[in-house]
Amino acid sequence: MGNKPVVVGISGASGSMMASATIDCMLSNGIPVAATASSAARMVWKDEMDESFGESLERWDDSGIFSYYAVGDLAAPISSGTFVTRGMVVVPCSMGTVAAIDQGLADNLIRRVADVCIKEKRRLVLVPRETPLNAIHLENLASLARLGVTVLPPHPAFYLNPSSINDVVEFVVQRILLALELIDELPGKLTYSGHSS
Numbered sequence: 001m002g003n004k005p006v007v008v009g010i011s012g013a014s015g016s017m018m019a020s021a022t023i024d025c026m027l028s029n030g031i032p033v034a035a036t037a038s039s040a041a042r043m044v045w046k047d048e049m050d051e052s053f054g055e056s057l058e059r060w061d062d063s064g065i066f067s068y069y070a071v072g073d074l075a076a077p078i079s080s081g082t083f084v085t086r087g088m089v090v091v092p093c094s095m096g097t098v099a100a101i102d103q104g105l106a107d108n109l110i111r112r113v114a115d116v117c118i119k120e121k122r123r124l125v126l127v128p129r130e131t132p133l134n135a136i137h138l139e140n141l142a143s144l145a146r147l148g149v150t151v152l153p154p155h156p157a158f159y160l161n162p163s164s165i166n167d168v169v170e171f172v173v174q175r176i177l178l179a180l181e182l183i184d185e186l187p188g189k190l191t192y193s194g195h196s197s
Protein backbone atom coordinates (compact mmCIF):
# COMPACT_ATOMS: atom_id res chain seq x y z
CA MET A 1 0.00 0.00 0.00
CA GLY A 2 3.03 2.29 0.58
CA ASN A 3 2.95 3.88 -2.86
CA LYS A 4 -0.84 3.98 -3.18
CA PRO A 5 -2.36 7.45 -2.82
CA VAL A 6 -4.90 8.66 -0.36
CA VAL A 7 -7.63 10.60 -2.13
CA VAL A 8 -8.41 14.02 -0.66
CA GLY A 9 -11.70 15.49 -1.84
CA ILE A 10 -12.24 19.16 -1.05
CA SER A 11 -15.85 20.30 -1.14
CA GLY A 12 -17.41 23.72 -0.68
CA ALA A 13 -17.91 23.87 3.07
CA SER A 14 -16.06 26.34 5.25
CA GLY A 15 -12.69 25.07 6.48
CA SER A 16 -10.29 25.23 3.52
CA MET A 17 -7.38 25.35 5.95
CA MET A 18 -8.25 21.83 7.11
CA ALA A 19 -7.87 20.57 3.54
CA SER A 20 -4.61 22.44 3.11
CA ALA A 21 -3.18 21.16 6.39
CA THR A 22 -4.28 17.59 5.65
CA ILE A 23 -2.51 17.56 2.28
CA ASP A 24 0.58 19.32 3.69
CA CYS A 25 0.81 16.76 6.47
CA MET A 26 0.40 13.74 4.21
CA LEU A 27 2.94 14.96 1.66
CA SER A 28 5.51 16.00 4.23
CA ASN A 29 5.32 12.49 5.62
CA GLY A 30 5.77 10.82 2.24
CA ILE A 31 2.15 9.76 1.80
CA PRO A 32 1.09 10.13 -1.87
CA VAL A 33 -2.03 12.23 -2.36
CA ALA A 34 -4.51 12.40 -5.24
CA ALA A 35 -6.73 15.43 -4.80
CA THR A 36 -9.83 16.92 -6.36
CA ALA A 37 -11.84 20.01 -5.42
CA SER A 38 -15.34 21.18 -6.34
CA SER A 39 -15.94 24.61 -7.83
CA ALA A 40 -17.64 25.65 -4.58
CA ALA A 41 -14.51 24.53 -2.70
CA ARG A 42 -12.41 26.84 -4.83
CA MET A 43 -14.78 29.74 -4.09
CA VAL A 44 -14.55 29.12 -0.37
CA TRP A 45 -10.75 28.77 -0.65
CA LYS A 46 -10.56 32.26 -2.15
CA ASP A 47 -12.48 33.65 0.85
CA GLU A 48 -10.59 31.81 3.55
CA MET A 49 -6.98 31.34 2.45
CA ASP A 50 -4.04 33.70 1.92
CA GLU A 51 -2.49 31.39 -0.66
CA SER A 52 -4.46 30.93 -3.89
CA PHE A 53 -5.61 27.43 -4.77
CA GLY A 54 -3.30 27.49 -7.81
CA GLU A 55 -0.31 28.37 -5.62
CA SER A 56 -1.15 25.53 -3.26
CA LEU A 57 -1.37 23.10 -6.18
CA GLU A 58 2.06 24.22 -7.42
CA ARG A 59 3.56 23.78 -3.96
CA TRP A 60 2.07 20.30 -3.56
CA ASP A 61 3.20 19.36 -7.03
CA ASP A 62 6.80 20.00 -5.99
CA SER A 63 6.55 16.99 -3.65
CA GLY A 64 6.60 14.61 -6.62
CA ILE A 65 3.94 12.46 -4.90
CA PHE A 66 0.93 14.65 -5.58
CA SER A 67 -1.61 14.47 -8.35
CA TYR A 68 -4.66 16.62 -8.99
CA TYR A 69 -7.76 15.83 -11.03
CA ALA A 70 -10.51 18.22 -12.07
CA VAL A 71 -13.78 17.47 -10.28
CA GLY A 72 -15.49 16.93 -13.63
CA ASP A 73 -12.90 14.42 -14.78
CA LEU A 74 -14.89 11.24 -14.29
CA ALA A 75 -12.35 9.41 -16.46
CA ALA A 76 -9.55 10.07 -13.92
CA PRO A 77 -7.88 6.85 -12.71
CA ILE A 78 -9.17 7.34 -9.14
CA SER A 79 -12.72 7.15 -10.52
CA SER A 80 -12.35 3.42 -11.07
CA GLY A 81 -12.57 0.73 -8.41
CA THR A 82 -9.73 -1.14 -10.08
CA PHE A 83 -7.36 1.72 -9.20
CA VAL A 84 -6.39 0.85 -5.65
CA THR A 85 -6.11 3.66 -3.10
CA ARG A 86 -5.64 3.82 0.65
CA GLY A 87 -9.08 5.36 0.93
CA MET A 88 -10.45 8.87 0.91
CA VAL A 89 -11.13 11.84 3.10
CA VAL A 90 -13.55 14.59 2.11
CA VAL A 91 -12.37 17.64 4.01
CA PRO A 92 -14.24 19.87 4.53
CA CYS A 93 -17.42 18.05 3.52
CA SER A 94 -20.44 20.17 2.62
CA MET A 95 -23.96 19.05 3.40
CA GLY A 96 -24.59 18.92 -0.36
CA THR A 97 -21.77 16.41 -0.79
CA VAL A 98 -22.95 14.44 2.26
CA ALA A 99 -26.42 14.17 0.71
CA ALA A 100 -25.07 13.19 -2.71
CA ILE A 101 -22.80 10.48 -1.29
CA ASP A 102 -25.63 9.14 0.84
CA GLN A 103 -27.84 8.90 -2.24
CA GLY A 104 -25.17 7.32 -4.43
CA LEU A 105 -25.06 10.33 -6.76
CA ALA A 106 -21.68 9.79 -8.41
CA ASP A 107 -21.94 12.82 -10.67
CA ASN A 108 -18.61 14.43 -9.87
CA LEU A 109 -15.20 13.03 -8.99
CA ILE A 110 -15.49 13.61 -5.22
CA ARG A 111 -18.84 11.81 -5.10
CA ARG A 112 -17.70 9.05 -7.46
CA VAL A 113 -14.54 8.24 -5.47
CA ALA A 114 -16.58 8.23 -2.25
CA ASP A 115 -19.03 5.83 -3.90
CA VAL A 116 -16.13 3.62 -5.02
CA CYS A 117 -14.72 3.58 -1.47
CA ILE A 118 -18.07 2.41 -0.11
CA LYS A 119 -18.53 -0.29 -2.76
CA GLU A 120 -14.91 -1.49 -2.47
CA LYS A 121 -15.07 -1.34 1.33
CA ARG A 122 -12.19 1.11 1.54
CA ARG A 123 -11.81 3.65 4.28
CA LEU A 124 -13.92 6.77 3.76
CA VAL A 125 -13.71 9.68 6.17
CA LEU A 126 -16.03 12.69 5.95
CA VAL A 127 -15.31 15.91 7.83
CA PRO A 128 -18.75 17.57 7.72
CA ARG A 129 -18.91 21.31 8.45
CA GLU A 130 -22.23 22.95 9.08
CA THR A 131 -24.01 24.35 12.08
CA PRO A 132 -26.66 23.88 13.23
CA LEU A 133 -27.37 20.51 11.66
CA ASN A 134 -30.92 19.87 10.50
CA ALA A 135 -32.65 16.50 10.44
CA ILE A 136 -31.77 15.99 6.76
CA HIS A 137 -28.05 16.42 7.52
CA LEU A 138 -28.25 14.16 10.56
CA GLU A 139 -30.18 11.43 8.75
CA ASN A 140 -27.75 11.45 5.82
CA LEU A 141 -24.76 11.30 8.16
CA ALA A 142 -26.33 8.53 10.23
CA SER A 143 -27.07 6.51 7.11
CA LEU A 144 -23.44 6.85 5.98
CA ALA A 145 -22.13 5.98 9.44
CA ARG A 146 -24.18 2.76 9.30
CA LEU A 147 -22.36 1.87 6.07
CA GLY A 148 -19.03 2.12 7.89
CA VAL A 149 -18.13 5.65 6.81
CA THR A 150 -16.24 7.61 9.48
CA VAL A 151 -18.05 10.85 10.28
CA LEU A 152 -15.43 13.11 11.82
CA PRO A 153 -16.79 16.58 12.67
CA PRO A 154 -14.02 19.16 13.07
CA HIS A 155 -14.73 19.77 16.74
CA PRO A 156 -12.02 21.26 18.91
CA ALA A 157 -10.55 19.01 21.60
CA PHE A 158 -11.56 21.41 24.38
CA TYR A 159 -9.82 19.16 26.92
CA LEU A 160 -6.47 19.90 25.23
CA ASN A 161 -6.96 23.65 25.76
CA PRO A 162 -6.36 24.66 22.14
CA SER A 163 -4.88 28.14 22.02
CA SER A 164 -5.34 28.82 18.31
CA ILE A 165 -7.26 27.69 15.28
CA ASN A 166 -4.08 25.95 14.14
CA ASP A 167 -4.25 23.76 17.24
CA VAL A 168 -7.80 22.79 16.31
CA VAL A 169 -6.80 22.09 12.71
CA GLU A 170 -3.80 20.02 13.81
CA PHE A 171 -6.03 17.92 16.03
CA VAL A 172 -8.52 17.33 13.20
CA VAL A 173 -5.70 16.37 10.81
CA GLN A 174 -4.35 13.88 13.35
CA ARG A 175 -7.83 12.37 13.75
CA ILE A 176 -8.14 12.06 9.97
CA LEU A 177 -4.79 10.26 9.72
CA LEU A 178 -5.80 7.93 12.53
CA ALA A 179 -9.16 7.16 10.90
CA LEU A 180 -7.39 6.38 7.62
CA GLU A 181 -4.96 4.16 9.57
CA LEU A 182 -1.99 6.21 8.37
CA ILE A 183 -0.88 6.53 11.99
CA ASP A 184 -1.69 4.17 14.82
CA GLU A 185 -1.83 6.48 17.79
CA LEU A 186 -2.55 10.05 18.90
CA PRO A 187 -0.73 12.34 18.99
CA GLY A 188 1.05 11.21 15.84
CA LYS A 189 4.63 12.15 15.14
CA LEU A 190 3.53 13.90 11.98
CA THR A 191 3.99 17.56 11.25
CA TYR A 192 2.67 19.93 8.66
CA SER A 193 3.66 23.38 7.55
CA GLY A 194 1.35 26.14 8.67
CA HIS A 195 1.23 25.11 12.31
CA SER A 196 2.26 28.13 14.29
CA SER A 197 1.79 27.30 17.95
Ligand SMILES: Cc1cc2nc3c(=O)[nH]c(=O)nc-3n(C[C@H](O)[C@H](O)[C@H](O)COP(=O)(O)O)c2cc1C
Nearest residue numbers: 011012013014038040041044094095096097129130
Ligand atom coordinates in the same frame (compact mmCIF):
# COMPACT_ATOMS: atom_id res chain seq x y z
C1 LIG B 1 -18.13 31.03 1.62
C2 LIG B 1 -19.02 29.83 1.63
C3 LIG B 1 -19.06 29.01 2.74
C4 LIG B 1 -19.87 27.88 2.77
N1 LIG B 1 -19.86 27.09 3.90
C5 LIG B 1 -20.59 25.96 3.91
C6 LIG B 1 -20.51 25.08 5.03
O1 LIG B 1 -19.80 25.32 5.99
N2 LIG B 1 -21.21 23.93 4.98
C7 LIG B 1 -21.99 23.59 3.90
O2 LIG B 1 -22.58 22.51 3.91
N3 LIG B 1 -22.09 24.41 2.83
C8 LIG B 1 -21.41 25.59 2.80
N4 LIG B 1 -21.48 26.40 1.71
C9 LIG B 1 -22.41 26.06 0.62
C10 LIG B 1 -21.81 25.08 -0.36
O3 LIG B 1 -20.65 25.62 -0.95
C11 LIG B 1 -22.84 24.73 -1.45
O4 LIG B 1 -23.91 24.01 -0.88
C12 LIG B 1 -22.26 23.98 -2.61
O5 LIG B 1 -23.29 23.68 -3.53
C13 LIG B 1 -21.59 22.70 -2.18
O6 LIG B 1 -21.13 22.06 -3.35
P1 LIG B 1 -20.08 20.86 -3.26
O7 LIG B 1 -20.53 19.98 -2.16
O8 LIG B 1 -20.13 20.20 -4.59
O9 LIG B 1 -18.75 21.47 -3.00
C14 LIG B 1 -20.68 27.56 1.66
C15 LIG B 1 -20.62 28.37 0.52
C16 LIG B 1 -19.82 29.50 0.50
C17 LIG B 1 -19.77 30.34 -0.75
